Amino acid sequence: xxxxxxxxxxxxxxxxxxxxxxxxxxxxxxxxxxxxxxxxxxxxxxxxxxxxxxxxxxxxxxxxxxxxxxxxxxxxxxxxxxxxxxxxxxxxxxxxxxxxxxxxxxxxxxxxxxxxxxxxxxxxxxxxxxxxxxxxxxxxxxxxxxxxxxxxxxxxxxxxxxxxxxxxxxxxxxxxxxxxxxxxxxxxxxxxxxxxxxxxxxxxxxxxxxxxxxxxxxxxxxxxxxxxxxxxxxxxxxxxxxxxxxxxxxxxxxxxxxxxxxxxxxxxxxxxxxxxxxxxxxxxxxxxxxxxxxxxxxxxxxxxxx
Amino acid sequence: xxxxxxxxxxxxxxxxxxxxxxxxxxxxxxxxxxxxxxxxxxxxxxxxxxxxxxxxxxxxxxxxxxxxxxxxxxxxxxxxxxxxxxxxxxxxxxxxxxxxxxxxxxxxxxxxxxxxxxxxxxxxxxxxxxxxxxxxxxxxxxxxxxxxxxxxxxxxxxxxxxxxxxxxxxxxxxxxxxxxxxxxxxxxxxxxxxxxxxxxxxxxxxxxxxxxxxxxxxxxxxxxxxxxxxxxxxxxxxxxxxxxxxxxxxxxxxxxxxxxxxxxxxxxxxxxxxxxxxxxxxxxxxxxxxxxxxxxxxxxxxxxxxxxxxxxxxxxxxxxxxxxx
Numbered sequence: 001x002x003x004x005x006x007x008x009x010x011x012x013x014x015x016x017x018x019x020x021x022x023x024x025x026x027x028x029x030x031x032x033x034x035x036x037x038x039x040x041x042x043x044x045x046x047x048x049x050x051x052x053x054x055x056x057x058x059x060x061x062x063x064x065x066x067x068x069x070x071x072x073x074x075x076x077x078x079x080x081x082x083x084x085x086x087x088x089x090x091x092x093x094x095x096x097x098x099x100x101x102x103x104x105x106x107x108x109x110x111x112x113x114x115x116x117x118x119x120x121x122x123x124x125x126x127x128x129x130x131x132x133x134x135x136x137x138x139x140x141x142x143x144x145x146x147x148x149x150x151x152x153x154x155x156x157x158x159x160x161x162x163x164x165x166x167x168x169x170x171x172x173x174x175x176x177x178x179x180x181x182x183x184x185x186x187x188x189x190x191x192x193x194x195x196x197x198x199x200x201x202x203x204x205x206x207x208x209x210x211x212x213x214x215x216x217x218x219x220x221x222x223x224x225x226x227x228x229x230x231x232x233x234x235x236x237x238x239x240x241x242x243x244x245x246x247x248x249x250x251x252x253x254x255x256x257x258x259x260x261x262x263x264x265x266x267x268x269x270x271x272x273x274x275x276x277x278x279x280x281x282x283x284x285x286x287x288x289x290x291x292x293x294x295x296x297x298x299x300x301x302x303x304x305x306x
Numbered sequence: 307x308x309x310x311x312x313x314x315x316x317x318x319x320x321x322x323x324x325x326x327x328x329x330x331x332x333x334x335x336x337x338x339x340x341x342x343x344x345x346x347x348x349x350x351x352x353x354x355x356x357x358x359x360x361x362x363x364x365x366x367x368x369x370x371x372x373x374x375x376x377x378x379x380x381x382x383x384x385x386x387x388x389x390x391x392x393x394x395x396x397x398x399x400x401x402x403x404x405x406x407x408x409x410x411x412x413x414x415x416x417x418x419x420x421x422x423x424x425x426x427x428x429x430x431x432x433x434x435x436x437x438x439x440x441x442x443x444x445x446x447x448x449x450x451x452x453x454x455x456x457x458x459x460x461x462x463x464x465x466x467x468x469x470x471x472x473x474x475x476x477x478x479x480x481x482x483x484x485x486x487x488x489x490x491x492x493x494x495x496x497x498x499x500x501x502x503x504x505x506x507x508x509x510x511x512x513x514x515x516x517x518x519x520x521x522x523x524x525x526x527x528x529x530x531x532x533x534x535x536x537x538x539x540x541x542x543x544x545x546x547x548x549x550x551x552x553x554x555x556x557x558x559x560x561x562x563x564x565x566x567x568x569x570x571x572x573x574x575x576x577x578x579x580x581x582x583x584x585x586x587x588x589x590x591x592x593x594x595x596x597x598x599x600x601x602x603x604x605x606x607x608x609x610x611x612x613x614x615x616x617x618x619x620x621x622x623x624x625x626x627x628x629x630x631x
Contacts, residue, residue, distance in 0.1 A: 017319075106323065131519055147322060148610060150565030160595050161332055181448040239450045244450045245572060259452055268469065272458055278450040285447045294442070 002079065027299045034299070037291035044285050050104035057098035060252075076093040087273040089262055095273060097280045098259055105255040109166060113173030117235075117305035118228050120174065121181020126220070127183065129189030130212050140186070143179040155238060159247040167246050173235045184227050188220040222300040230293035233286045240282055256282045307600045314614055318607045325603045326377065329596060330370050335369065361504065382600055383593030387586070392597035396579055402472060406570065407563045411556055414505035419552070422513020430516060437510060443509030449566055453500040453573035460496060466492050470575035484497040497574040501567060505559050512555055516548030520558030557613040561606045 005220050028034050037050065047054065124143075129138040144155070153170040162168045192198065201211045240257030242248035244264075249255045254262075256278045263274025363371070376382070382393045425434040461469035475482035475490055485491050507561065520526060529539050568580030575581070579598065586594035 023465075041333045051312070144323060148321065148561075148606060149603075156568065156583070156587075157595070157599055167455075233446070240448050241450055241569060245569065248589060257448075260454065264454060267454060267458055268462060271391040275451075275454050276458070279448070279454070282448060283446065285441070286448070290442065290446050303567065 020114045024299065028296070031295050031299060033291055034295035037288045037295065038067070040284065040288040041292065044093050044103065044281070044288065045107060048107050049101060051100035051104055053098045055094075057094050059093045059097045059101055072120045087277075089259070089274045090266065093133045093273065095277050098254070099256070100255040102139075102254055102278060103257050103281060105166070105249060105253050106236050106239060106257070106285070109169055109249070109255065110175065110232050113170045113239075114177065114228060114232045116170070116178035117231070118181055122185050122217070122220075122224060123126025124178065124182040125187075126212050126216060129193055130208065130216060136186075139182065143182050144293060146179045147177075147183070150239065152238065153296045155242060156245070156247060164250045165248060166249050166253055169239055169242060172242070173238055175305055176238070177231055177235065180231065181224070181227060184223050185220055188217055188223045192219045224298060225291060226297045229289060233289035233293070236282070237286055238290075242279050263273055286290040292298045309465070310595070310618060311615065314611055318611050320349050321607050322603065326374055326600070327370075329599055377600060382597035385586075385591055387591045387594075389588050392593045393601065395594060396582065396598055396601050398580050399577065399579040401483070402576060403571070403580060404568050405483060405485060405566065405578060406494070406497055406501060406567055406578060407495060407560065410502035410505065410563055411559070412558075413498055413502040413508050415556060417502075418506045418509030419513050419545075422510040423517050423545065423548075425510065426514040426517025427540065428522065429514075434514075438514070438604050441507040441510040444503050444510075445555060447503065449500065449504065450569045450573055452503060453497075453570060456500055457497050457539050458571070467496050471495065472577055475538050478583055497570050497576050500573065501563060501570045504566070505556065505563065508555060508559070509552060513548060514554050517544055520544045554613065557609070564602065564605065 028038075029104075050148070052058070081123060089098060124139055129137045154176050158172045159168060193274060198215060200213060201215050206215075238249060239255060240260070243255050243257030244261045245263065249258060251258065259278040261274070262277045263278070265270070267275055337442055376602075380456050381391065383391065385392050385395055388395055421437050425437045430435050457469045460467045472482075472493055473489065475487065483490070485494055526539060529543050530536075534543075564580075567576075567578060568583055570576065571581035572576045572584050579602075583595065583598050586592075586598070
């Protein structure tokens with residue numbers, strides 16, 4: 001692990017627009033844990049994206065799976081002589097393939113849900129901080145109201161009313177996450193708003209929209225990046241939990257959570273692999289994302305800069 | 307102080323009003339209340355009667371008033387499955403959930419506080435690094451999967467503890483408790499551990515951060531210089547000062563634990579309110595779902611109020627800030 005160079009000059013004076021990103025990348029690259037987390041995440045994401053080409057079988061092609069191969073232990077040889085690396089589930093589905101396809105759904109739901117939630121949260125937070133007045137009061141009361149209820153409970157109730165479905169899970173994730181972003185972004189924007197460059201922009205007669213998007217937003221990117229990263233992990237975990245409880249994705253699109261739920265029935269008889277391996281995949285994904293987020297927080301924290 | 311309490315009470319009332327509106331519109335406006343609240347197997351005459359009782363033939367604002375006045379009288383509908391008032395079924399399941407939540411909080415504090423304290427006092431020690439790595443893992447592990455692994459390890463592989471149910475209970479004042487019998491306690495341990503893990507990680511982090519900060523304060527240096535024994539410095543000077551944020555957090559975590567108990571109770575077949583909610587969602591027993599939501603809202607609002615008031619009593623700064631406004 002190489003330490004980030006301590007004799008970095010204090011940031012100030014004229015910086016070009018591209019400099020913070022380059023600077024961030026340089027500091028990120030110097031952090032072993034962060035790079036490790038990113039590499040793991042990229043490998044997992046790439047494997048999920050490439051699932052149709054690298055998976056040993058298509059787990060949803062009924063002609064490819066053999067019911068006689070059901071619940072084979074990892075490494076056990078089937079009647080047809082096939083060896084399944086991580087065993088098979090009750091339908092005779094290869095676990096490696098099921099996990100790769102499950103990762104696709106878990107990642108998709110987590111990333112899409114987070115992107116929309118960030119967009120809404122940033123919009124709400126920025127406008128609340130900059131426009132103020134009744135808009136800010138109303139919006140922040142709404143955020144307070146929502147955050148006084150645990151996220152998992154809100155999502156659970158929402159899905160109980162709406163029913164199962166990938167789109168509905170994404171909707172639930174957006175609904176429970178936007179308020180968090182709105183609060184964080186407003187906090188960051190409130191600090192930035194009182195700085196001189198905003199005053200200068202106002203005196204130059206720029207429109208409020210331009211000041212918000214061109215001046216305020218780029219300076220609030222650090223917290224957005226940190227919270228956004230960590231929240232992807234939380235979104236993935238939320239989706240898995242909801243699917244495990246049977247209110248998440250439908251059985252035609254089994255995410256990792258649903259695979260684990262399938263294995264629950266066989267856990268008692270010691271057939272652990274159906275639940276354990278999808279869970280390990282989930283854990284690797286979440287830990288990798290959390291590590292990246294955790295390191296980003298330190299890297300972007302100006303108080304920890306030397 | 308009194309002004310503050312009154313204002314907080316008004317706020318709580320407002321939140322309840324808002325929730326009742328959200329629930330009402332969720333059930334009555336978005337969905338079809340006839341389909342949601344009246345048993346699909348009811349006869350035409352029963353449907354008519356239920357519709358009249360719920361006031362579904364009236365204008366919307368009158369329906370809302372009926373809903374609120376029924377709710378205030380404790381009538382949140384009748385379960386399709388159990389044929390009993392929904393609120394009674396929920397209250398019957400409440401003690402099992404509270405027992406689980408209480409033990410989880412206890413585990414989080416009793417184990418988390420010493421570990422966090424140790425990690426804060428000796429930040430460079432390998433054991434401290436292991437504790438902190440463990441707490442990151444505690445945050446990352448999805449709750450339900452961690453529960454399955456506990457079952458796999460302790461119930462299936464080692465066979466030490468039972469995996470499901472509540473075991474023998476003892477009735478005290480008409481309420482069943484598990485922790486008073488050995489069998490009940492053995493059933494309680496795994497679910498409580500499962501539920502505690504997240505709060506445990508949180509307590510470790512808070513205790514470590516608090517200790518690391520307090521350790522460098524002048525009053526600790528002074529106590530040391532004065533020759534106070536190390537364990538006394540930790541116990542009297544450091545511990546006392548890091549307790550307030552931890553107590554607050556654990557109080558606020560109560561709502562979170564009740565919410566997450568739905569998952570734990572499902573994994574361990576623990577017969578509490580959370581399992582009831584999931585079962586009711588499966589069985590399309592919507593009056594119970596609606597009643598659960600209203601009940602839990604009241605519970606959360608009450609807990610938030612109590613924590614805020616306690617905080618106000620414990621920390622004089624809150625009071626001063628308030629009267630300064």
